[in-house]
Amino acid sequence: MEEDLISKKDLLELTGISYGQLYRWKRKDLIPEQWFIRRSTFTGQETFFPRQLILSRINQILNMKDGLSLDALSDMLSPSPSEKALYKEEIISRGVATQVSLNLMVEQLGDAEVYAFDKILYVYLLEKLLQSGDMSLDEGRTLLQVLNDHYKKLDGKNCELMLIRKMGISTFLLFSSPTDLFMEAGAKVVSRMHLGNCIQELKMKLI
Structure with missing residues (x-):
C-alpha cells in the first residue's frame, strides 16, 4: 500500500503558502522532518510529502496560528505525549x-x-x-x-x-x-x- 504523495511545488500552489512559511514551520517542528521525502524525478531530486498528512497539518496550522504562538502550536501538534493526567x-x-x-x-x-x-x-x-x-x-x-x-x-x-x-x-x-x-x-x-x-x-x- 504505497503512500499517496504530493510534490512541494503542487503543495505550495494548492495551499497558497510560501516556501519560507513551509520551512519556518519545519524549523519550529510544526511539520516533521520525516515528511520531507526526497525522490528522484526526470528533472532531478524533488521533495514530496504524504498528501493527507501534510494537507491536514497545514490546514490545522492556518486555522490555529492566529490564536497561538508558533511554540504553542508546536507543542499542540507534536506527536509527543502531554504531561497531563x-x-x-x-x-x-x-x-x-x-x-x-x-x-x-x-x-x-x-x-x-x-x-x-x-x-x-x-x-x-x-x-x-x-x-x-x-x-x-x-x-x-x-x-x-x-x-x-x-x-x-x-x-x-x-x-x-x-x-x-x-x-x-x-x-x-x-x-x-x-x-x-x-x-x-x-x-x-x-x-x-x-x-x-x-x-x-x-x-x-x-x-
Whole structure:
C-alpha cells in the first residue's frame, strides 16, 4: 500500500503558502522532518510529502496560528505525549471515553486512580474504534494489549495504527509513518488512524 504523495511545488500552489512559511514551520517542528521525502524525478531530486498528512497539518496550522504562538502550536501538534493526567472520573466527564471503554481498559490493563497520558490515549483510541463500529469488544482487548506492549517504542514519533481483517481474523499494526505497506491478497484495511492527529484531538480535549 504505497503512500499517496504530493510534490512541494503542487503543495505550495494548492495551499497558497510560501516556501519560507513551509520551512519556518519545519524549523519550529510544526511539520516533521520525516515528511520531507526526497525522490528522484526526470528533472532531478524533488521533495514530496504524504498528501493527507501534510494537507491536514497545514490546514490545522492556518486555522490555529492566529490564536497561538508558533511554540504553542508546536507543542499542540507534536506527536509527543502531554504531561497531563486524569482521574478516572475525568476521562468520562471530559468526553474522552465512555464507561464501556473505560471498564474494558481497567479489565485489560488494570485499575488506577489517576491515568497518565499514554493510558488516556489508549482508551481514546479504543473509544473511537468502538464508536465507529469497525471493532468488536474482543478486538478492543487485543488493541489495548498491542498499544500497551508497543506504543512506547514509537513514543514521540509520527505513527499509525491499522486494523486489518482477513476471513474474520483481525490483526493490528502499529508503525512509524510515512511508510509503504504491502499485504497479502484478500486482506482488508478496516481502519487506519494517524496517531499524531488523535494525540492532537486528545490534547484539545484536555486543555
